[in-house]
Amino acid sequence: MELENKNVLVLGLGVSGVSTTKALVKLGANVIVNDSKTEEDLKSNLKELEGLDVVYKLGNNDIKLGNIDLIVKSPGVPLTVPLLHKANELGIEVITDIELAYRIAKNPFVAITGTNGKTTTTTLIGELFKNCGKNCKVAGNIGVGLLWEVVNCEDKDIFVIETSSFQLESTKYFKPKVSVIINITPDHLKWHKSFENYINAKKKIFKKQGNADFTVLNYDDGILRNLEKEIKSNVIYFSQKKKLDKGVYIDGDYIVIDDGEVSKKVIKYKDIKIPGKHNVENSLAAVCVGWLMGVPIECIKETLYTFEGVEHRLEFVEEIDGIKFYNDSKGTNPDASIRAIEAINKPIILIAGGLDKGSEFDEFIKSFNGKVKALILLGETAEKIKGTAIRHGFNNIYIVDNMRKAVNKAFDISEKGDNVVLSPACASWDMYNSYEERGKDFKSEVEKLRGH
Numbered sequence: 001m002e003l004e005n006k007n008v009l010v011l012g013l014g015v016s017g018v019s020t021t022k023a024l025v026k027l028g029a030n031v032i033v034n035d036s037k038t039e040e041d042l043k044s045n046l047k048e049l050e051g052l053d054v055v056y057k058l059g060n061n062d063i064k065l066g067n068i069d070l071i072v073k074s075p076g077v078p079l080t081v082p083l084l085h086k087a088n089e090l091g092i093e094v095i096t097d098i099e100l101a102y103r104i105a106k107n108p109f110v111a112i113t114g115t116n117g118k119t120t121t122t123t124l125i126g127e128l129f130k131n132c133g134k135n136c137k138v139a140g141n142i143g144v145g146l147l148w149e150v151v152n153c154e155d156k157d158i159f160v161i162e163t164s165s166f167q168l169e170s171t172k173y174f175k176p177k178v179s180v181i182i183n184i185t186p187d188h189l190k191w192h193k194s195f196e197n198y199i200n201a202k203k204k205i206f207k208k209q210g211n212a213d214f215t216v217l218n219y220d221d222g223i224l225r226n227l228e229k230e231i232k233s234n235v236i237y238f239s240q241k242k243k244l245d246k247g248v249y250i251d252g253d254y255i256v257i258d259d260g261e262v263s264k265k266v267i268k269y270k271d272i273k274i275p276g277k278h279n280v281e282n283s284l285a286a287v288c289v290g291w292l293m294g295v296p297i298e299c300i301k302e303t304l305y306t307f308e309g310v311e312h313r314l315e316f317v318e319e320i321d322g323i324k325f326y327n328d329s330k331g332t333n334p335d336a337s338i339r340a341i342e343a344i345n346k347p348i349i350l351i352a353g354g355l356d357k358g359s360e361f362d363e364f365i366k367s368f369n370g371k372v373k374a375l376i377l378l379g380e381t382a383e384k385i386k387g388t389a390i391r392h393g394f395n396n397i398y399i400v401d402n403m404r405k406a407v408n409k410a411f412d413i414s415e416k417g418d419n420v421v422l423s424p425a426c427a428s429w430d431m432y433n434s435y436e437e438r439g440k441d442f443k444s445e446v447e448k449l450r451g452h
Helices: 015-026 043-047 082-089 097-104 118-131 146-151 165-169 195-203 277-292 297-306 334-343 362-366 382-391 403-413 435-447
Strands: 007-011 030-035 054-058 070-073 093-095 109-113 136-140 158-162 178-181 214-218 234-239 247-251 254-258 263-268 315-320 323-327 348-352 372-377 397-399 419-422
Touching (some): 007 015, 082 093, 097 146, 118 158, 118 297, 146 158, 165 195, 214 277, 254 277, 277 334, 323 435, 334 348, 334 362, 372 382, 382 397, 403 419, 403 435
Parallel strands (some): 007 070, 070 093, 178 214, 214 234, 323 419
Antiparallel strands (some): 247 254, 315 323
């Protein structure tokens, strides 16, 4: 894709916006950056772009599009904003960074999506490649700007990218060598307007793939199992529940790779280092990708033995007076938090609540199942979750204003042997800029309990 001397508008100056701006300047484009936030709000991000020849239009989205050739929007900018409606009327193409990265890269892409487990699975696949000596860049929706990595990569690099529904929604030609959908449950319904729209955004990960490519799907997920007729690439399934004719599955105690003729044991699934049934699911998906991309079984085995997971996803923080604290700030929807509850031993004191994405919390409350002894709520959804809990007969609930009060209340009511778990079941954007910031705040407040 020829970008030299093209007028490119970068819409949104988050992590992807900074990466995209730097890359476009290097590629010779004339870059205009627009963000509704002010210069003061964006101070740290602007510092990363110091010295670059960029035009900034900050503080609002009131910008003329007459001479713009292309818009690269941040995944977090909805397609419904008036500026993008105007772009559509003018015939200006609007894409996200993963689409642009695909168009300019010559490297193989492994793309991972799903409602839950994306970050863990993406990171684990990256470790599989690195541990067997393959050159690998882990990027995408994982906190590392993709486009800057692409313009600075070597031809032998493999890109392992976490892709959200927001990023996939604006793709047109994006075609990874291997695509992975780990699971699909309702999420981001306020954004996508319906579960069907959300599923359709996720499906764009495989829409352009052909018969030389692979799509990895979770056989245990009924929605995914029924997608095969829509897919033109080679479908490979993984399963915790069924012995497959071909794919990766659990047979007795073992994870097995079966190529349709020969099955090979990899590792006992209970020997995976990261805890929880959901992490067995993530590991099976990663094993599929490793197998398809030629990672030796011994290397897959060693990585599963040693991989400790990712920050903010069931991360053990500290043990104080016999009380263990876990940071699961990446539990940004009810299904993710249900998985956390399933993975941690009782008794649990659960800290939850945050931005309302239109989710319902009935299944979340039902999953407590005698394991959760107290619920501490904060954020926009506190009253909504409380009402749902009471309706299902759970009444040991505390509502607090901030994370400090949540952690202190959890410590006050806990006893030796309890597990305090932050797993919000909601996004963070009502109180924080990201789930990472929320998780760091939780860990900071736990640390302050030392020497109480």
